[in-house]
Amino acid sequence: MLEFAATNGGPVLFFQQLELGITLGAMYALVALGYTLVYGIIELINFAHGDVFMWSTVVLLLVSNALGLKGTLGGFALIGVLILFLAIGMAVSAFLNVSIERLAYRRLRKAPRLAPLIAAVGVSFILENIAQLTIGSGFIAFPPIFPTTALNIFGVKISILHIFIFGLAVGLMYALDRFIQTTKLGRAMRATAQDPEAAALMGVNVNRTIFMAFLIGGALAGAAGLCYNLVIAQVNFFTGFKFGLIAFTAAVFGGIGNVYGAVAGGFAIGIIYALSIQYFNFLPGGGVAWVDAIVFGILVLTLVFRPSGILGQQVPDKV
Amino acid sequence: MLELQAVTAGYGPAEVLHQVTLQVNQGEVVSLLGANAAGKTTTMKTIFGLVPTRGGQILFEGQRIDKLQPDQIIARGLALVPEGRRVFSRMSVRENLEMGAYMQNDRTVITQGIDLVYDLFPRLRERDKQLAGTMSGGEQQMLAIGRALVARPRLICMDEPSLGLSPLLVQLVFDTIQKIRKEGVTVLLVEQNAFMALNIADRGYVLQTGRIILNDTAQKLLVNDTVRAAYLGG
Structure with a gap:
């Protein structure tokens, strides 16, 4: 796992943990977007989403083995491999997510809401078990292809890898924002999210917008899978479960159904995660032992006190 | 232009529309009147494919549209102003x-x-x-x-466009419907405000618990005893 606790004290320590938190947050945000996009359109919590993310990490491990990658790459080789991995990771997760919708959720569209939810849990088990059959149950190291170079700014080490991940995540989020805000299909998705029946009356093919939500959500989770392999570098069939739950917490914290909320929530949870590890270190067992309780405590508190999340809907629907 | 032939539809175990037959001709304003829960909105939703038919046919310009998806129906040149905006x-x-x-x-x-x-x-x-x-x-x-x-659209369907509006705005809505009609658009109007609806309509239908019970020209409906008693305050 990562070296979580920094060694220096004071503000340097704080900013070091912050740098880590932003990196984790970028990954949580990418996965949280998948929960929120799907929830926004069909009000389904896609509990298989974490495993869709996990499958990107697994396939990328298999590809890196097939390519015989072992050590650090540089120059064009690194750029080429990153582009290839990004394309494969996004394609795998997008395809998987879309297939799940087509095979499992679509036929439950008119069923009581609990039915697709249980189906999602079932799909999650299936994906985890197939992954376990494929790579076994152990933790497998992902080759450290990315150089470990870091910038040193007043003693705070800012790794090039973390900058890359932040840039990639922000780039994808910007692309998503432009897609949703300015394209016709994006507008149709927003309309469907607000009122599916009214959207259908405008001529929107609702099945197509649902397909797009799963496609985009999956692709973003696939990109997060690449980031995860580069940062955490441990591939395991069960990774998606907890990572997915934390990303789901981020989506709820930010305001589920709101894409900006998912981004804000993702970064917030990532930063809270990294800081908690450090600053709750005085607790028995250390901060690492408590961080999950803290994150899921935030989930509970959000659901109790502000279920619409920090960026919940501001404009009420007038009846 | 639009024809419902013995259309039956409903939700779950409940059948809401029983053999509804109505017709809207090119260039007309037709009013569909009825009390709450008479099936007016269900009729609209059925025309637009939001509620599936269980029997009968819906034809638009001579072609069946009752098995189509909403987007395919819109593409034919229909539009709906839904209830509640x-x-x-x-x-x-x-x-x-x-x-x-x-x-x-x-x-x-x-x-x-x-x-x-x-x-x-x-x-x-x-x-x-x-x-x-x-x-x-x-x-x-x-x-x-x-x-x-x-x-x-060539046919515009409006579901209670005056609901909850002040008298001035109600007037504006009805003026607009007349303007729309002058543009050559056919109008099917669902209304509770029967008096105003019949004043601008050519013909009207009265729907009661999912059945068409009256079907006449607007002038005749305005003086019809049943309509007067039920919707025009006696």
């Missing part, structure tokens, strides 16, 4: 109108359509960038009507 509250006025023109791909046609709506409702032009959810009920109703008109 149903504007996209978190979108701007212009975005709402662009949604109305969703089936249209030609940018210039869309812009022309929006300008046409803005000429009809200058208030909407002033509020071009405003979020629809922040507007008054009357403005939202204008937007809902405008959104249906942007696509230049």
